[in-house]
Amino acid sequence: MSLQSALERLATYRANNTRASQDIFRNGLLALQKSSFKKLGDDGWACLEQLTLASIDVGRLDIADQCLQLIADKFPNSPRVDCLIGIRMEATEPPETALKYYADILEADSANVAIWKRRISVLRRTGKVEKAVNELVQFLDTFYTDVEGWLELADIYASCNQYDHSLQALSHVLLLTPQNPFYVLQAAETAYTSEDFPLAIKMFLTVVDMTDADDSEQLLQESTPLGITVRAWFGVKLCTRRIAQNANLKSLSNTSAPKNLELLDELATERLRVAYSSSGQKGEIAKGRQEVFAWVATPLV
Known part of the structure; x- marks a missing residue:
C-alpha cells in the first residue's frame, strides 16, 4: 500500500469517526515509517493522534509511546496531549492512578471536558457507578448541551434498570437534538x-x-x-x-x-x-x- 492511500484511508476513518483499530494501526504505522509527520501539516498530527489511540487498542504500547513523544514535543502543555497520556496510563496503570491524574488536571482546569469524561469513564468501568453518576450530573450541570453526556447518563441508568431515570435523561437529548430519529427511537x-x-x-x-x-x-x-x-x-x-x-x-x-x-x-x-x-x-x-x-x-x- 502506498503512503498516499494509507493517509487517505486514515482520513476516511477520521471523517466517519470509525474505530477500526487494527486497520488504523497498519496504515498509521506505514505512514509513521515512510514519512515525517511534521511535513504533513495538521493532517499529519491528526494521523499521529489516531495512530496513538489505535496502538493502545491493539497493545502496541511501544508505538503509542513513540507517537506520544512526538506529539508532546510539538504541543507541550496541550489538553489533548494530557488526555492521550491519561488514556495511555489507563492501559497499564491501576485505575486509582489514572483517577488521581485526571483529578489533578481538573483541579487546575475544571473546564477540561475531555479529561472530565475520561474520569467518568474510569469510574463507571471500575464499578463506581454511583460516583460516576454524581460526576456526570455535575458535568451536565456545567455543560448542559453535551448530548454525549446525556446519552451516557441514560445508558448508565438503563444498565441499572432505572428506566424512568433513563427516559428523563433522554428527554434532554430530544430537546437538544429534536430532529434525530434514532434518539426518538x-x-x-x-x-x-x-x-x-x-x-x-x-x-x-x-x-x-x-x-x-x-x-x-x-x-x-x-x-x-x-x-x-x-x-x-x-x-x-x-x-x-x-x-x-x-x-x-x-x-x-x-x-x-x-x-x-x-x-x-x-x-x-x-x-x-x-x-x-x-x-x-x-x-x-x-x-x-x-x-x-x-x-x-x-x-x-
Missing part, C-alpha cells in the same frame, strides 16, 4: 421497557413520521418501510397489544392511550407485511418473513 424503546406504553407508542409513531418517506408527497401506502422505520412499526405493534391487554393501564407520564387502537394495529400489521415482502431494488425477500407474517396476524386481544 431510543426514548420510545426505553418508555416501552419502563411499561409506559401510551408514551412509547406515541414516540414510535413520531419515528415513523420522521422516517417513513423521504418524499413528503409520497403516500404512506405507496412507501416501503426501511431501516429504523421497520423497528418503529414493530414497536407500534407491540404497544397496541400491551395496551389492549391492560384495560386499566396507567401512564407514568400521563400520556393518554390512543383511541383508534385497532386501526393502528391494522396499520402496523400492513406496514410490517410490506416491509417483509419487499424485493428487487430493496433487497432479497427478508429472512424470517413467514415468522413475521404469522406473528402480526395474531388477534389484537
